[in-house]
Amino acid sequence: MKRFGLFCLFVAGVLTLLSATGAKETKVKYPNGDITFVNPNAPGGGNDLLMRALIPGMKAYLGVNIIPENKPASRGAVAAMEITNAKPDGQKIYINSQTLLLMPYGGIDVKIEGFQPVAQIVEDTGVVLVKADAPYKTIQEFVDAAKKAKLKVAHNGSGSLWHLAAVMFAKAAKVDFQYVVYTGGGTPMMTALAAGEVDMVIVNPAESKPLIDAGKIKPLAVMSEGKHPMLTQVPTCIEAGIPVTFPVWRGIFTTKGTSEEILSILDKAVKAGTEGEEFKKLVQTTGLEIKYRDHKEFTKFFEEQKELTAQLMKEIGIK
Numbered sequence: 001m002k003r004f005g006l007f008c009l010f011v012a013g014v015l016t017l018l019s020a021t022g023a024k025e026t027k028v029k030y031p032n033g034d035i036t037f038v039n040p041n042a043p044g045g046g047n048d049l050l051m052r053a054l055i056p057g058m059k060a061y062l063g064v065n066i067i068p069e070n071k072p073a074s075r076g077a078v079a080a081m082e083i084t085n086a087k088p089d090g091q092k093i094y095i096n097s098q099t100l101l102l103m104p105y106g107g108i109d110v111k112i113e114g115f116q117p118v119a120q121i122v123e124d125t126g127v128v129l130v131k132a133d134a135p136y137k138t139i140q141e142f143v144d145a146a147k148k149a150k151l152k153v154a155h156n157g158s159g160s161l162w163h164l165a166a167v168m169f170a171k172a173a174k175v176d177f178q179y180v181v182y183t184g185g186g187t188p189m190m191t192a193l194a195a196g197e198v199d200m201v202i203v204n205p206a207e208s209k210p211l212i213d214a215g216k217i218k219p220l221a222v223m224s225e226g227k228h229p230m231l232t233q234v235p236t237c238i239e240a241g242i243p244v245t246f247p248v249w250r251g252i253f254t255t256k257g258t259s260e261e262i263l264s265i266l267d268k269a270v271k272a273g274t275e276g277e278e279f280k281k282l283v284q285t286t287g288l289e290i291k292y293r294d295h296k297e298f299t300k301f302f303e304e305q306k307e308l309t310a311q312l313m314k315e316i317g318i319k
Contacts, residue, residue: 028261030090034065038083038094040076049282050121050250051095057276061269077108084114088257090266093118097250098161101309105159105318112306115253117298118263119270122283123291124248125224126165126202127231129217131193139221139240142200146175151199153177154189159318162189164309165202165223165246167316172237172244193217204248205230206287230287249291249305251298263295 037055041047048070055066071079079094080103086092094115103110128139136142145151153170155163158181170177177200182188186203193201194216201208201217205228211217221237222228223246237244252270254263273279274290283290293301313319 028259028265030262030265031062031064032089032091034067035062035090036092037066037068038079038092039068039070040072040079040094040096041070042072043070046286047095047097047250049286050279053276053279053282054121054252054270054273056278057273058269060276061272062265075106075108076103077110080108080110080115083253083255084111086255088116088255088259090254090258090262092254093266094253095250096253097248098305098309100253101306102159102161102164105309105313106157114256116256116258116263116295117302118252118254118295119267120249120251120291120293120298120301121270121274122250122288123224124204124206124250124288125222125228126162126246126248127205127208127219127228127234128169128221128223128237129190129193129201129203129208129212129219130199131196132215132218134199134218136220139235139237139242142220143173143175143242146173146177150176150178152180152197153200153202154180154182154192154198155202156185156189157181157183159313159316161248162186162202163316164312166200167312168244168246169202169223169237169242171315172242190217202246204287209287228287229289247291249301251293251302267294267298 037051039047039051051068055068059066083092083094101112104112130136130142136145153166155166157163166177180198182192186207189201189203190208190211192198194211209230212219219231219234221240222231222234223237223244225245271292274292
């Protein structure tokens with residue numbers, strides 16, 4: 001009986017040892033050296049500033065160097081291919097906004113299914129702007145005018161971010177606009193608005209603030225869920241009875257097929273980056289809002305955004 005008891009203890013010990021050994025063997029080793037952080041835009045832009053502000057906090061959390069690389073060649077296609085063709089080991093990460101979802105519609109060869117969302121980091125929105133001396137005091141007055149006459153709205157290219165924002169606004173307000181393209185981004189769009197060439201523009205609050213402060217243009221509503229910190233006196237579209245929001249998000253991605261263990265480590269590292277002083281200072285000065293979603297939440301959100309983008313593109317006739 002004593003020998004049987006000793007035997008049972010021996011077997012239990014062996015099983016415990018095997019179990020512990022197996023646990024050690026399945027534990028992922030990450031990161032495996034320095035990490036490359038790829039940005040599809042040139043130095044100095046929004047994605048670049050956010051990437052570089054994230055790096056100190058991420059580096060402290062992971063204990064390795066994070067090397068930034070700007071690869072704007074071929075309108076961002078080179079950077080995208082570097083991620084989608086990489087080994088799914090989390091050693092290469094990537095930053096972009098929903099511009100990533102728009103790239104295929106603009107003729108850029110990007111395999112969206114090759115990206116794995118890691119974490120959302122910030123969220124911005126659009127602000128509905130009119131000329132400073134326009135007769136509309138409220139967004140509802142503007143909508144009423146748009147139902148009587150086809151007003152002109154500027155955007156920065158068919159299927160672009162601000163084109164989609166305007167289409168979503170028009171759909172929610174049940175109005176039709178005449179769209180006018182101004183290539184080059186928000187600055188020529190707002191210049192045209194201030195000159196009276198168009199009736200309305202949607203861009204982000206930070207971009208529009210200088211002309212608002214100069215008394216050239218005025219905001220009627222923001223397309224965020226709540227008040228925007230840079231325009232606290234301006235109502236949201238929802239508050240004004242127009243059921244629309246337009247979140248302008250930016251997030252971090254890696255290669256599809258990366259393991260859950262690595263994604264969990266990576267999204268925590270990104271969160272640490274958003275909590276760093278450099279990052280907090282940047283978002284405060286640019287009027288952005290820190291909006292963190294981990295890889296599970298961001299993956300779900302990304303799929304929803306992909307479906308919404310496809311629906312909007314179909315409505316405006318872009319395949």
